[in-house]
Structures are given as structure tokens and as C-alpha cells.
Amino acid sequence: MEDEGYPLGDKRFQENIGTIQPHDDALVVMLRIGGYDVKMVMVDQGSGAKTMYPNLYKGLNLKPDDLIAYNSPLIIFDGKVVIPRGQIRLPVQAGSKVVEVDFIMVDAYSPYIAIVARPWLHALGIVSSTLYLKVKYSSRDQIKELVGSPSIARQCMAATIMHQPKAESSASAEGGS
Template structure:
């Protein structure tokens, strides 16, 4: 039986390649809850760099596929209607109303060194959030999120990186939703709908 011997430098290069191909294991433990207020049922609200700006009050919604940008953020980023592409599918707002989107826009979302292009659906309706990122963003980033642990974890350069949630901001957003009074329809408009 003959055995081929690899030069030492080939063995070292192969082991270096193997180390870089191994992705870190993503998971949560009780240690991840240390800086959180427990027990809670807060939404996961984070800060993300969107279109080159640090944007507060971004909700991570792992139960949705829609990536939403609200008009306040759209205007705050100095975007114009000409920047939008058509998006013709209606959505339902937090208030339960059907909302017709203004359009869609693709913007870079940066987390550490990672940049993911996200197609945001722009809507003009009330929300205490500036934007919502959803499963497609998490999947592209190969991230996992936990509302319980108030974190998003993702692999980057062979390490596990974290984005921390802001429970205080999540609670302020919840209070804002509860206190928000939807626009009252005029009685003439309401009668027409009957």
C-alpha cells in the first residue's frame, strides 16, 4: 500500500481553509438574558444603519416576510417619489386598515462589516417604528433573533456578532401604539361604506 505525503505547507493551507469554512454556532443561553428586564413580552427593537444613516426604532419581525419603511423615515432619508419603484399589493396596518404602498425602494442595510440590500415597501400610515425588517433580511444575514433575549446574532468573519435590542424603546413604541387615536372617518364617508 502506498501513501502519498503532502508537503507541510499544503497541510497547513488545507487546515487554514477548513478553519475559515467552519461557521460559528449561533444560539442563545440564559447568559444572553443578563442585561434584559425579565419576564417580558417586548418586541425586538434595534438600531440599524440604513442607507448610510443610523436609524432608531427598527422592529425585527421574524414572523413576517414584508420589509416596511414608514414615510417618516423615507422623508428623513431625503428620498423622493422618483426613487421608488411600483409596488401594487395592499397591506394591512396596525390599525387593521388596508394601506396602499407608495412604492418600493432598495437600500443597503449595514450590520458591522456586513451589508445586505433590502427592498423596503414604503407606506404612509402611522407607526411608532421607522422600519420593520423581517425573515428575508435575517435569512440573507444568516442571523437568528430572539425577542426573549433581545438580540440578533449573526456570523461575521468567523465570529458571532450581536445586535442588541432596546427594551426601553420597544416599550415606548408599545405605549405610542396604544395611545394613538386613528383618524376618525367623517360620517358621510362612513355612511357611504354601509
């Protein structure tokens, strides 16, 4: 018996046990941020910006004076440019490994609570796989892994689709009668 062209004994097949193939889900994991377990954290291999959104900011009981200035604009998911409210350094724990992360606080909609990016992956020596929805890293001479949640990734995608503003018709956008 084969699945997606891989024989059952193939190592690649064994790695994706628990994921429905094929899929195009984001890699969404739970991490310990600022001493709290935080769900809906997206691992973004293509970004350098570590971002937090209002739900995490409020959930951690942070105050405006906890933020330091960060004035560089960001382009968010919907293509809009936003000015961050500031930046804050928080400990992020994956298993027994902890690294300080400079999160950029963005007051904008996101289905995710936070996004960790390449600098976080590199600091922990993490290898991530969106195909297998896992991140792997070494800890005390062992290989540990965090497994992403396809169901939460799909909930986030559905929330994004539901949040899309209604498109204007071409007649009203052109000022038609």
C-alpha cells in the same frame, strides 16, 4: 439563587443579562440604512414584508421618483388595508455585513421607523431571539450580536396605545338617540 427558574450558571440566564424578565417587548434595534444610523427598527420574524414609514423616507431625503411601483395592498398593525406608495432598494448594514433590502414605503402611522423581516434575517444568516432581545450573526469567523432596546420597544408600544382612535360608544355606533 435562581431567576425565572434558571440557575445563575445556566447559559440561558447569561444570555438575558440586561433584559428584565419576564417581558413581552418587541425586538427593536438600530441599523445602518442608506448610510444613516436608524433607531427604532423592528425585527419581525413573522413577516415577509420589509417596510419603511414616512419618518425614514423623509429622513433619507427620498423623493417620489426614487420609488418604483408596488401595487400589492398591505394590512397594517391596526388591521387597515393600505396601498403602498412604492418600493425602494436600500443597503442595510448590521456590523460589517451589508445586504440590499427592498423596502415597501407605506404612508401610514407606525411607532417604528422601519421593519425588517424574514428575508433580511435569512440573507444575513441572522438568528433572532425576542426572549433575549438580540440578533446574532457570523462575521469574519466571529459571532456578532445586535442588542435590542427594551426601553425603546416600550416607548413604541406606548406611542401605539396613545395613537389609538377613540372608540365609539355602542349607542352612537348604532345610531342611537
